[in-house]
Amino acid sequence: MKTLHGLERPFGDTGLMVSPLGLGTVKLGRDQGVKYPSGFTIPDDREARQLLDLARELGINLIDTAPAYGRSEERLGPLLRGQRDAWVIVSKVGEEFEGGQSHFDFSPAHTRLSLERSLKRLETDIIDLVLVHSDGNDVAILRDSGVYETLAELKREGKVRAFGLSGKTVEGGLLALERGDCAMVTYNLNEQGERPVLDYAAEHSKGILIKKALASGHACLGAGVDPVRASFELLFGHPGVASAIIGTINPLHLSHNVATAAAVIRGSH
Template identity: 55%
Template sequence: MKKFPIAQTGVAVTPIGLGTVKLGRNQGVKYPTTFEIPDDKAAANLIAHAKALGINLIDTAPAYGSSEERLGKLLKEQRCDWVICSKVGEEFENGKSSFNFTPEFVRQSCHRSLQRLKTEYIDIMLVHSDGNDTHIINHYGILDVLAELKKQGLIRAVGMSTKTKAGGLLAAEKSDVVMVSYNIEYKEDEPVIDYCAAHDKGVLIKKAFGSGHFCHNPSKNPIQDNIDFIFSKKGVTSIIVGTINPQHLEENVSALTLKRQNHKIGFGYV
């Protein structure tokens, strides 16, 4: 699978990434059905399958329960095969989320993620927003803190997982990459994607399939429809697929392949 650059950072990712919230947390999530957290064997098989499909991007966060710690073990001896994206700002303990965006905590969280993931650097570090995007950026100077950690070699690319258009635009201006929600039914962050396309910034897409809800709608082919829609938008770098089902991951890659075959110049990143 071809890889596409994140700004001028030297980080390059595949157009599909594996989201790992389901490897570490099944409480307080918004998926349409309940699920059991997979054991180590199932998790290792999922990661091996993603790798076999050509995927190199894996997304985690402290807010994903035990995800970071599990990945630290599961990715042992294959670190060079993966672009790891993690986050700072949101914590999840005892079934509840909490947020802390102070510079001191951000530095502490970054070092903790390095330890949990058993790595000397994290490829992409995003701010995990609580919805007050612009306040977090302006009040805490959080992107400047991440930029300092980047200069120290602990992070390769910095950015923010945003929840507002204004926050997305500000984050794109001040960092390398933004993560935004985007799908057929949610287009509010299109101006953010347009800005990134014009200024050579990376765009990671979350909720590409409505957190799984689109798979239960009457559309003839909701996966293909959303893949076609998202990758027809110039500026999109990659979508994060949060699944523990190898077949679903394979279906996503197949939909991407079909999109490329049918629309050779239709990809936003071509």
């Protein structure tokens, strides 16, 4: 069985080592207002536990959650009991999801409240990576809201190991890396506009997480080309990429993604 064991990579200069794929958990907590082509049922605790066990077995140590992912954080707390040290946990601040609607608050007070709530829900005293969940106004948020200053304080207090931005623009990504530790960017076969952020990260030892890694351009690929493999060849061909977040709840998809990523990374060494 192909796994990611032994393929961990440094996450910028944070001192964290992360698996090349991370498990996204929006589908553990929320089935409204999510942009997936097919419907799905939120897994029950038994299925969720099996998925997390499989991820660990496959060599995944990175787990991505957020307050905006419905009940994801509060479910992960009990599910990860006794195995906190096995995981690098990513959560977010800034976006709330209530009654089927997203709303945003980047104020210092809300940032602190949100982070304290995440610590409680996740049953931990430190969150490894905290990202600002941008609404798209990346630069204005980083410059004017006070959210980054608050995250820097929380880092000094030992509640956060590293912080950054999950943004939508090149300018935001670059500013996030200049003033923080990491960024989460969209990069896939269809969308490569944020590549300058990856380039900057590679040059300055900053951490990069990829979102929407498999928003694969199936249509643009020739017959016989595996879109997952082509996606990972693109991603892991860039020295700035630390890890790509895969948001599947299907054990077969997870195993296939891991085997493909492992083959691509081992092949490129």
